[in-house]
Amino acid sequence: MKTTAYKENKQTLIPKRFAALLMVLVLLLGVCIIASLLFGSRAIGLADIMDGLFHSNVDTHEANVVRQRVVRTMFSIMCGVALGVSGALMQSVTRNPIADPSILGVNTGAALFVVTGIAFFHITSAGQYIWFAIVGAMITAVFVYSVGSMGSGGATPLKLVLAGAATSAVLSSLVSAIMIPRNNVMDQFRFWQVGSVGSGTWDSIMIFLPFLIVGLLIALMTAPALNAMLLGDEVAKSLGVRIGFIRLLAAFGGVLLCGAATALAGPIGFVGLLATHVIRLIIGPDMRYVIPMSALTGAIILTFSDVIGRILGSPGELEVGVVTAFIGAPILIFITMKAKVREI
Template sequence: MVNLISPVSKQLKSSVPTHFAIVLIIGLAALGACIVASLAFGSRVIGIKDMMDGLFNPGADSFGASVMHQRVARTVFSLCCGGALGIAGSLMQAVTRNPIADPSVLGVNTGAALFVVSGIAFFHISTANQYIALACAGAAITAVFVFGIGSLGRGGPTPIKLVLAGAATSAALSSLISAIMIPRTEVMDRFRYWQMGSVGSANWHDITTFLPFLIIGILIAIASAAALNALALGDEAASGLGVRTGVLRLIASIAGVLLCGTVTALAGPIGFIGLLATHVIRLLIGPDQRYLIPMSALAGAIILTISDVVGRVLGSPGELEVGMVTAFVGAPILILLAIRSKVRSL
C-alpha cells in the first residue's frame, strides 16, 4: 500500500477544502443530536432520568432503563453501519468514476442477499461470521460482474451503462431470491425480516463482530484516498503520477465490498446511504477524497441513524424498517441525478 500511495502523496499539495471546519462542526453537532434522538424516541419516549439510569446505572431495573440498554446497542450499530455504507459509496464512486454509484444502485446488495438466502436454504447457516462470509462473496462477485458488463462496448464503463447493468443484474438476482424462497416457508420466514434492512435487532455481539471489518475498511480507504484523487484525473494521468491503477481499483474495491457486504450480512440490504452521504459531502466540501471519505462516513452515520428514528416514530407503536425509509428518500433523489444532464464520469 505504501508503494501505491507514496508517489501521489509527494506530488499532490495538501489543502483543506473551503468551509471544511464549518461542515465538520455542524456534522458533529448533527451527529450528537441524532444520538440523543435515537436514545430518546421510539414506541415510547424515554425521559432524561431513565436515559441517565440506562447510561450510567447498569443496575437500574426500571422499564425505561431496560429500554435504554437496548437502544444504546441499536444506536451504536446504526452509527457503525451508516459510516461503513458512507465510505463504501465514496469508494465505489471513486473507483468507477461514476457519480451515482452505490452498493444498492449497482446491485451489490442484491448479490450479497442472494448468497445469504442460498446459505440459509441450502447450507443452514446461522452464525454472524457465516452471514458475513457469504454476503461479502456475493457482493464481490456481483460488483465484478456489473463492472464487467458496464465496461462492454464503446466508451467503457460510463455512469448510465453501469446503472443499467446494475439494475438488470439486481432484477435478475431478485428473481433468483424469490425462486429460492417461495417453495421454502422456513427460509421465507427467516429472510423476510432481514431483507427489509433493519438495525432493530442489533446487539453487542453484532457490534463486536462488525468492528474488525469496519476498522480494516476504514484504514484501506484512508490509505487509498490520495491515489483516488489522482484516479479522478484519468488512468493515464494517474499512471503518470506513479499510481498502479489496477492495484488501486482492486484494493479500494475490496474495502468497499468488505464494508457493504458486512453491513448487508448483519442488517440486511439497506440502500442509498452511500449515494446520499457522498453527494451531500461532495457538494459541501468538494471532491478531495482525503476529506470526502471520512466526512462521508460521518454523513452516512447521521443519515442512517435519523432514518431509523423516523421509522420508529412514524411506525409507532411498531416501526418502519430503516431500509424502507432510506429507499423512500433515496429513490427520488437517484431519479433526479440520473436525468440531470450533468451526470457524467467524475
C-alpha cells in the first residue's frame, strides 16, 4: 500500500513540477530576449526597442540595430532549441548522461563535410551548407556508434565518449589538412568554425525552420517509446516497442537538428549536454517532459551566452561557441567525476 501511494504521489508531483519549471523557464527566456535586444556594442534603450519593433516608419540607427538584433535573437533561440532537443535524444538513445553532439564528434563530422564542400564543390550559401552538414553529421554518428559498440558490453557510455573523442580528433586533423593550404577556404571557414549566431538572417531562419519542425516532431513522437526503452530492451519489446526502428528514428531526429544548427551557426558545443542534464536532475528521465524542457533550456543557454559574449567582447563580440565551451567544459568534468559516466 505504501509503495502504491508513493508511486501515485510521484506521478502527481511530476506534472506540478513540470508546470512550475515551465513558468520559470518561460520567464528566464523572456529576460534573455530582452537582454539580447538591449545589450551589444551599442547601448539601446527601451524606447528604441519599441520603435524598432512596432514603428516601421522610424528609420533611426538605434531602431535598425534593434531589428537586426531581433533576427539574431530568433536565430539564437532556434539553434538553442535544436541543440537542446538533440542532446536529449542522443542521451536517451545512447543511454549516456554526457552524450552531446560535440562530445560524440557529430559537430566535427558536420564541419568536415562543410569545409569539403567549400574547398571542392565551391558551396557558398546556407542552403548548401545545411545538406553537407547533415550528411556529415549522420555518417559520423553511425561511425561513432559502430566503433563504440565493438567488443564486450556493447555501446557503453565510456566507449562512446572515447570513440567520439578519437573520431573528433581525426576529423579535426582532416579539416585542418583541407583548409590550411587554401587561403580562400580558410577565410570563409574560420568564422563559421568558431560557432556564432551573429550571421543569422531571415533567409537562414526560413531555411532552418523546416528541419527544426521535422526534428521536433520526431522527438515528440518517439518520446513514449524512448521512455519504455529506459526500462530495458526486453521490457520495451514486451510492450510492443520496435526498438531498432525507434532508436534509429530518434537518432535521425537528433542528428538532423544538430546538423542543421551546425550548418548555419557553426559547431557550438555543450548546449545539449547542459540543457538536458539540468532538466533530468530537476524532473527526472521522462522524455515527455525532458524534450520540451530541454528545448527551452537550450534556447536560454545559447541566448544568454550570446549576450555574455557581446558584453565581454564589446565593442566587438566574443563568439557564442567560445562562451559555451568556457562554461560547459568545467561542468562536463564535474558531471563525469560525480556521475562516473553511469548509464541513464
